Amino acid sequence: xxxxxSGDDYDxxxxxxxxxERGRVLPRLDVQRPSDLLIGLASSGPHSNGYSLxxxxxxxxxxxxxxxxxxxxxxxxxxxxxxxxxxxxxxxLPLMKADMVKGxxxxxxxxxxxxPPRAIAKTLKPRLDWSAWTPPPVxxxxxxxxxxxxxxxxxxxxxxxxxxxxxxxxxxxxxxxALLNAGExxxxxxxxxxx
Numbered sequence: 479x480x481x482x483x484s485g486d487d488y489d490x491x492x493x494x495x496x497x498x499e500r501g502r503v504l505p506r507l508d509v510q511r512p513s514d515l516l517i518g519l520a521s522s523g524p525h526s527n528g529y530s531l532x533x534x535x536x537x538x539x540x541x542x543x544x545x546x547x548x549x550x551x552x553x554x555x556x557x558x559x560x561x562x563x564x565x566x567x568x569x570x571l572p573l574m575k576a577d578m579v580k581g582x583x584x585x586x587x588x589x590x591x592x593x594p595p596r597a598i599a600k601t602l603k604p605r606l607d608w609s610a611w612t613p614p615p616v617x618x619x620x621x622x623x624x625x626x627x628x629x630x631x632x633x634x635x636x637x638x639x640x641x642x643x644x645x646x647x648x649x650x651x652x653x654x655x656a657l658l659n660a661g662e663x664x665x666x667x668x669x670x671x672x673x
Contacts, residue, residue, distance in 0.1 A: 502574070504574065504579065504580075504581055504582050504597070505580060505581030505582070505596075505597045505598065505599075505644065506580045506581065507581075507598075507599040507600075508599075509580055510580050510581060510598065510599045510602055510644060510670060511602075511646075511670065512602060512669075512670055512671055512672050513647060513669055513670065514580060514602075514644050514645060514646055514647065514669065514670045515644075515645050515646075515647055515650045515666050515668075515669050515670075516594070516604055516606070516642055516643070516644060516645075516666065516667050516668040516669060516670070517642065517643045517645055517650065517653060517654065517657070517664055517665070517666055517667065518610075518611060518638075518639035518640075518641070518642050518664065518665055518666075518667035519564075519566055519569070519570075519639070519640055519641040519642070519643075519657065519662050519663070519664050520564075520611075520638060520639070520640065520662070520663035520664070520665075521564060521585070521614070521636045521638055521639060521640030521641075522561045522562065522563070522564045522614075522640070523558070523559065523561040523614055523616050524559065524616065524617075524620075524635055524636070525563040525564070525585075525586070525636055525640060526563050526586070527586055527587045527589070527634065527635060527636065528587075528589075528620075528634040528635050531620070531624065531626070531634055532559055532620065534624065535620050535623050535624035535626075536555065536559070538623060538624065539623050541555055542555070543555050543556035544556065547559070547616075548619060549615035549616050549618070549619040550615065550616070558616060559616065563640075564640050564641075566584070566640065566641040566662075568660070569656075569657055569660040569661070569662050570582065570641065570643070572656065573643070573653055573656060573657075578645065578646075578649050578652065578653050578656075579643050579644065579645060579653075580644040580645065580646065581597035581598060581643070581644035582597055582641065582642065582643050582644070583596055583597040583641070583642045584640070584641055585636040585639050585640055585641060585642060586636075587634075588633065589631075589632050589633050589634050589635050589636055589637065590606065590632050590636065590637055590639060591629070591632050591633040592633065593642070594606075594642055597642070597644055598644065598670060600673065601672065601673050602670045602671065602672065602673055603670070603671055603672075603673045604668055604669075604670060604671075605668050605669055605670070605671045606667055606668040607666075607667060607668050610665055610666060610667050610668065611638055611639065611665045611667060612638070613637045613638035614638050617631065617635055617637050617638065620635070639667060642667065644670065650666065654666075
């Protein structure tokens with residue numbers, strides 16, 4: 479992260495370790511088929527990705543970090559851009575335990591271009607419907623103020639989709655109902671197609 483560290487600065491990160499039975503490992507590439515649906519779970523903003531670009535955009539605008547966010551009234555720019563990353567385990571884990579999910583991808587660095595293929599069989603490709611959801615206003619602001627092309631925006635940011643599930647079409651209504659009942663904002667964002 480250019481410009482963030484100097485001298486004796488350091489970055490402290492944490493992680494957790496778990497165990498998983500072999501037969502329950504995702505993605506389940508052998509059962510994925512064309513027409514399987516891609517379900518997106520809403521993000522809370524940029525999450526923890528694209529901050530070198532975000533800092534350049536903010537610098538370009540000349541706004542201070544304590545200024546009101548132009549895309550979110552009554553919230554400082556820093557607060558709006560640094561909203562904590564959403565964690566999806568509590569709502570997604572029950573679906574995985576119930577064998578309702580064929581694949582999953584946390585949309586991190588690499589955005590909606592590089593992350594979904596990691597959860598999909600090589601013989602298939604994601605066909606996203608970019609009009610299926612409305613990204614939070616922060617992404618439109620970053621694109622407009624930074625002069626960021628669509629491809630770069632989609633490769634850098636989650637664009638409003640923080641997590642993606644691959645689901646059999648017959649199970650999609652039950653998966654959507656479970657997600658919505660758990661308080662998630664979820665939407666079908668596309669489907670799998672032959673590569």
